[in-house]
Amino acid sequence: xxxxxxxxxxxxxxxxxxxxxxxxxxxxxxxxxxxxxxxxxxxxxxxxxxxxxxxxxxxxxxxxxxxxxxxxxxxxxxxxxxxxxxxxxxxxxxxxxxxxxxxxxxxxxxxxxxxxxxxxxxxxxxxxxxxxxxxxxxxxxxxxxxxxxxxxxxxxxxxxxxxxxxxxxxxxxxxxxxxxxxxxxxxxxxxxxxxxxxxxxxxxxxxxxxxxxxxxxxxxxxxxxxxxxxxxxxxxxxxxxxxxxxx
Ligand code: OAD
Numbered sequence: 001x002x003x004x005x006x007x008x009x010x011x012x013x014x015x016x017x018x019x020x021x022x023x024x025x026x027x028x029x030x031x032x033x034x035x036x037x038x039x040x041x042x043x044x045x046x047x048x049x050x051x052x053x054x055x056x057x058x059x060x061x062x063x064x065x066x067x068x069x070x071x072x073x074x075x076x077x078x079x080x081x082x083x084x085x086x087x088x089x090x091x092x093x094x095x096x097x098x099x100x101x102x103x104x105x106x107x108x109x110x111x112x113x114x115x116x117x118x119x120x121x122x123x124x125x126x127x128x129x130x131x132x133x134x135x136x137x138x139x140x141x142x143x144x145x146x147x148x149x150x151x152x153x154x155x156x157x158x159x160x161x162x163x164x165x166x167x168x169x170x171x172x173x174x175x176x177x178x179x180x181x182x183x184x185x186x187x188x189x190x191x192x193x194x195x196x197x198x199x200x201x202x203x204x205x206x207x208x209x210x211x212x213x214x215x216x217x218x219x220x221x222x223x224x225x226x227x228x229x230x231x232x233x234x235x236x237x238x239x240x241x242x243x244x245x246x247x
Contacts, residue, residue, distance in 0.1 A: 007232040007245055010191050010217040014096070019190030021100040023089060024182075024207050028196020028222060030110050032083040032239035035076070039198050040224075044073075054169045063153050063162065070165045074126050082114035085195070085221075085238035088246040090115035103182045105197060105204050107167050120181065122174055122204055124167035129154060133161040179203060187214040194218065195238050199226040221245070 014021055027037035038045045052058050053069045082090075093100050093116055101118045102111055107126045111119045129138045138156070154163045168174055182204075186192060192211035199205040205227075212218050212229025220230045221238045234241045 003232040004234055004241070004244060007217075007219045007234060010219065010232070011092075011245065014099075014190050017190070019099070020185065020188055021092070021096055021191045021193060022185040022189035022207075022211065022216075023100065023102040023193045023195065024186075024197065024204060025089075025102060025104045025106060025111070025195045026197025026204075027106060028198075029085050029104075029238045029242075030080075030083070030106055030108050031196065032085065032237060033080045033108075033110055035080060035106075035108050035110070037196075037198075039200065050170055054167075055171050056169055057171075059164055059169070063164070067153050067165075070126065070167075077108045077110075077126060080108075080110070082110045083239040085242040086110050086114035086116070088242035092246040093117060101185050103185070103204070103207070105201065120178055122168070122178065122182065124165070126165070126167070128166035129163040130166040131156055131159065131161045132164055134159065137166055138163065174203060182207060183210065186211045186216075189214075189216050192216045192218045193221070194227045194230070195221045195242065197222070197226070198224075199228070219245070 027035065031037055037043045048069065053066055059066045089102060089111065098118060101120065102116055103120045103122055104111055105123050107121065107124055109125060109127050127140050129140055130136065155161060156163060186207045187210060189211060192208060194208045197204065208218050208227040209229040217231045218229050219232045219234065220227045221234045221241050223236055225233045225235055234245065
């Protein structure tokens with residue numbers, strides 16, 4: 001039987017039962033919305049040096065340069081819409097409720113824009129900022145932040161502290177509680193769905209093998225499959241394949 005049919009059957013079995021679906025997404029799921037990936041053709045890390053723009057050292061050296069990079073990405077993503085892949089996952093969640101959770105490496109907010117309620121952002125968000133001293137997190141969509149000093153380096157209006165993007169940079173650990181939740185959901189799921197990631201960056205890249213070892217059916221959706229421990233590979237764009245898989 002073809003992998004799509006068998007993968008659909010595995011999902012259907014979860015819908016009919018009481019099992020859990022855990023989803024890990026990466027840049028590829030947003031590619032069809034127009035968000036550039038990192039490592040493929042036209043990828044961000046092909047055109048920019050990650051160590052100059054996405055590390056704590058880069059921010060300490062030149063916060064303006066780093067903020068310029070994130071402002072560029074915010075402007076790029078702001079007008080973009082979720083695609084049928086994001087929407088298929090939101091529709092699946094409608095059926096499974098809190099038996100499904102998405103762990104995303106993306107910081108673009110497109111899963112939430114598609115209507116997904118249970119989304120955990122492993123690498124932070126383009127739409128939040130964090131105080132350098134206090135660690136306080138600000139929601140950029142609801143609290144318009146005045147920018148003082150350098151035009152593109154925002155500061156907290158109350159404390160004056162410098163704000164940084166609330167994202168995970170290279171060399172920084174993931175939030176430990178969030179990672180622990182991701183591991184629990186991965187070990188406890190019946191189906192683990194991995195979509196649009198090159199499986200290069202740990203610890204996220206370790207989740208599919210963890211799911212496989214724990215006995216889950218692992219389904220990968222990617223035109224250039226890369227994960228290990230996969231049961232069914234659906235090789236193609238997620239905007240086309242996820243609606244077929246999840247419907
Ligand atoms: P990558 O750019 O490394 O990989 C994107 C993946 O998406 C590749 O495997 C592509 O084959 C796949 N892809 C491309 N188009 C697709 C489509 N239409 N449908 C499905 N898949 C498609 O991005 P990530 O794996 O997400 O971290 O990168 C992981 C992390 O590395 C990012 O979160 C970021 C980056 O450095 C940080 O910035 C901390």
